Amino acid sequence: MSESRSLLLETAERLFAGLSDTAPFTSSWREVATAGLPSLLVAENRDGFGGDWGDAFAVLRCAGSHAAPLPVGEAIVAARLAADAGLELDAGLATIASRAAGEVDAKGRFAGHIASVPWGREPAQVVFDLGEQIVCAKTADARSIERRSSPAGEARDTLIFEGAAVQCAERRMSVLEAGAFVRGAQIAGALDATLALSIQHANQRIQFGKPIGTFQAVQQSLAVFTEEAAAVNCAGQAAAEATDRGDAGFEIAAAKLRANMAAAVGVATAHQVHGAIGFTQEHTLHRFTRRLITWRSEFGSERFWAEQIGRGVCGRGADALWPFLTARGDTGLRGRSK
Amino acid sequence: MQTFSIRPFEPPVDAAALRAEVRAFLAAHQPKGDATSRSNSWAVADKAFTRALAKAGYVGMVWPKRYGGGERHPLERYIVLEELLAAGAPVGMHWIADRQGGPLLLRYGSEAQRQDLLPRMAAGELYTCIGMSEPGSGSDLASVRTRGERTPDGWRINGQKVWTTNAHNAHYMIALVRTGAGSQRQEGLTQFLIDMKAPGVTVRPIIDLVCGHDFNEVFLEDVLVPDSLRVGEEGAGWKQVTAELSLERSGPERYLSSYALLIEFIRVVGTKPDPAATALIGQLTAELWTLRQMSRSTAAKLAADEDPALEAAIVKDLGNSFEQALPRLVQAMNDFDLSADTDFARALAFLLQVSPSFSLRGGTREILRGIIARGLGLR
Numbered sequence: 001m002s003e004s005r006s007l008l009l010e011t012a013e014r015l016f017a018g019l020s021d022t023a024p025f026t027s028s029w030r031e032v033a034t035a036g037l038p039s040l041l042v043a044e045n046r047d048g049f050g051g052d053w054g055d056a057f058a059v060l061r062c063a064g065s066h067a068a069p070l071p072v073g074e075a076i077v078a079a080r081l082a083a084d085a086g087l088e089l090d091a092g093l094a095t096i097a098s099r100a101a102g103e104v105d106a107k108g109r110f111a112g113h114i115a116s117v118p119w120g121r122e123p124a125q126v127v128f129d130l131g132e133q134i135v136c137a138k139t140a141d142a143r144s145i146e147r148r149s150s151p152a153g154e155a156r157d158t159l160i161f162e163g164a165a166v167q168c169a170e171r172r173m174s175v176l177e178a179g180a181f182v183r184g185a186q187i188a189g190a191l192d193a194t195l196a197l198s199i200q201h202a203n204q205r206i207q208f209g210k211p212i213g214t215f216q217a218v219q220q221s222l223a224v225f226t227e228e229a230a231a232v233n234c235a236g237q238a239a240a241e242a243t244d245r246g247d248a249g250f251e252i253a254a255a256k257l258r259a260n261m262a263a264a265v266g267v268a269t270a271h272q273v274h275g276a277i278g279f280t281q282e283h284t285l286h287r288f289t290r291r292l293i294t295w296r297s298e299f300g301s302e303r304f305w306a307e308q309i310g311r312g313v314c315g316r317g318a319d320a321l322w323p324f325l326t327a328r329g330d331t332g333l334r335g336r337s338k
Numbered sequence: 339m340q341t342f343s344i345r346p347f348e349p350p351v352d353a354a355a356l357r358a359e360v361r362a363f364l365a366a367h368q369p370k371g372d373a374t375s376r377s378n379s380w381a382v383a384d385k386a387f388t389r390a391l392a393k394a395g396y397v398g399m400v401w402p403k404r405y406g407g408g409e410r411h412p413l414e415r416y417i418v419l420e421e422l423l424a425a426g427a428p429v430g431m432h433w434i435a436d437r438q439g440g441p442l443l444l445r446y447g448s449e450a451q452r453q454d455l456l457p458r459m460a461a462g463e464l465y466t467c468i469g470m471s472e473p474g475s476g477s478d479l480a481s482v483r484t485r486g487e488r489t490p491d492g493w494r495i496n497g498q499k500v501w502t503t504n505a506h507n508a509h510y511m512i513a514l515v516r517t518g519a520g521s522q523r524q525e526g527l528t529q530f531l532i533d534m535k536a537p538g539v540t541v542r543p544i545i546d547l548v549c550g551h552d553f554n555e556v557f558l559e560d561v562l563v564p565d566s567l568r569v570g571e572e573g574a575g576w577k578q579v580t581a582e583l584s585l586e587r588s589g590p591e592r593y594l595s596s597y598a599l600l601i602e603f604i605r606v607v608g609t610k611p612d613p614a615a616t617a618l619i620g621q622l623t624a625e626l627w628t629l630r631q632m633s634r635s636t637a638a639k640l641a642a643d644e645d646p647a648l649e650a651a652i653v654k655d656l657g658n659s660f661e662q663a664l665p666r667l668v669q670a671m672n673d674f675d676l677s678a679d680t681d682f683a684r685a686l687a688f689l690l691q692v693s694p695s696f697s698l699r700g701g702t703r704e705i706l707r708g709i710i711a712r713g714l715g716l717r
């Protein structure tokens with residue numbers, strides 16, 4: 001790991017570990033903003049941190065491993081996508097959303113609705129896809145905001161617009177992809193944290209006179225959980241590296257799909273190992289598992305990404321699959337010459 | 339805690355050029371073969387193909403030149419292996435010598451053993467088999483009972499090995515033999531090279547459920563083995579055997595076994611299949627891509643002389659589960675006629691029958707998960 005990434009991770013670790021689920025949003029968010037995290041992926045010559053997608057994966061994985069109740073990932077990619085597309089963001093909060101419908105008229109006014117906007121009730125800018133365009137609207141310009149929440153209790157609000165002035169541009173990376181990257185990284189971190197809790201519990205909880213972790217049935221299911229968590233962590237890092245190299249539509253799709261599959265296994269196994277105590281509000285487990293349940297449904301389900309990948313694979317034909325996979329992975333020399 | 343951290347796969351050569359070279363070799367030398375053969379790649383022994391591979395420098399690739407090797411980088415070998423396996427090439431004849439036999443001798447063998455055997459292995463002319471399992475010792479390997487007793491100039495070995503892949507083609511067996519008592523079961527084990535033509539060695543075929551002849555039982559009756567064919571130290575057999583396991587657990591052969599079927603399935607459904615088939619192909623591709631990243635990362639750690647034993651166990655179990663699930667997921671997609679005279683039906687029928695072995699060979703699923711659990715600190 002590079003020195004700058006280790007320093008960044010130290011900062012993120014300290015920050016996320018100190019967050020509380022019950023603290024007011026504005027005070028928690030001020031800490032994140034002060035640390036400069038939202039500009040992580042913005043170039044240094046644009047006053048950003050100048051990090052790469054590998055840094056973003058590391059930070060968001062860390063956020064996931066603390067179940068950080070903040071739109072850190074949303075803000076990081078909103079800033080990057082806006083910068084890439086030439087949209088101007090102000091210094092405040094920026095979030096992203098994938099469930100938008102409506103249209104922008106010739107005068108640049110948006111009419112439509114955006115559902116499940118993370119922290120859409122806050123004064124913020126929302127970056128979203130509309131067809132092949134990327135659009136940025138201000139939550140303050142919404143005609144109405146319906147407050148909703150995710151299963152994990154995080155704000156996922158519905159915003160309705162009737163002719164609000166927005167910025168609009170050709171996009172490079174879609175919000176859907178960027179969001180999938182974010183959720184994949186968070187899932188990787190949350191799964192590792194959930195696994196660690198499960199191992200700890202299995203070593204401490206005594207039944208039949210010994211820790212339940214000594215029973216093979218428990219060991220085998222935790223081993224499977226470990227394999228799933230490992231797959232997500234590897235896929236997420238590989239997707240980050242691919243994104244740093246250029247077009248990574250395939251890798252991000254594959255990594256989110258794999259993360260979704262693993263999230264389902266991880267949630268079920270963690271609760272099974274924890275038994276009744278893990279089912280309480282008091283125990284910390286639900287902070288992770290309820291987020292994992294939520295993230296699995298955001299920015300593309302298994303079926304969505306599977307069909308997208310499958311269309312590409314089938315369209316290119318059977319004999320093109322291996323050359324496709326290897327050509328995208330063969331970056332040894334190029335990777336090092338940087 | 340981070341369950342898996344990636345290590346970049348950075349071979350010191352142009353990977354794309356090496357792949358092109360291997361693909362050109364395959365185009366010229368891979369026997370036509372049907373989909374059954376392509377689905378059984380590293381279990382298909384083909385002497386002519388092995389010799390051609392060796393001539394092209396693809397056997398013993400990483401071994402020192404003075405022993406007939408190519409002194410190539412381990413990641414170059416990895417690239418060649420994945421190309422051969424993805425194409426379903428018949429690499430079974432030299433597979434064990436290349437993957438385990440040669441590396442074992444390089445690590446623990448005597449200079450005389452290396453000079454005698456490695457050049458012939460690298461030439462694709464000398465093959466080995468592994469004598470570990472016995473009728474009473476499967477997953478519980480430390481319980482081996484084949485005994486070696488000292489004689490004035492070597493050892494007299496008695497016992498029986500079973501499930502010995504390629505014993506009928508091999509020139510030498512690398513056998514794990516009990517040579518001493520020891521207070522622990524893992525003590526007192528020693529590895530030997532047993533000449534398969536030596537008096538007292540009898541090989542009997544075991545025909546598998548699809549009528550294939552891959553493994554054998556090997557009887558050892560008063561087989562005299564000179565001490566010069568002992569591999570490594572007396573009593574160090576367990577340590578030597580377990581040290582090589584990372585090498586054979588994380589390779590591309592642990593997730594590509596059903597790849598030939600995936601290809602035939604994509605061919606059969608065409609460029610615009612129904613949504614369910616499209617989704618299945620997409621999901622399998624995503625899993626395959628993920629496993630490939632994990633396997634390559636583990637290979638990079640091995641190449642850097644780390645011992646990623648836990649990662650290797652993870653790759654093997656996850657890879658085996660994937661290649662084992664693939665045939666049954668494909669089968670469920672439609673009313674396929676398993677007796678049809680097509681490459682697709684042959685690959686599907688074959689893999690449905692043999693895929694249960696994927697999570698048995700090279701360490702069972704349960705043993706691997708036990709290793710992972712121990713790695714997690716579960717006591």
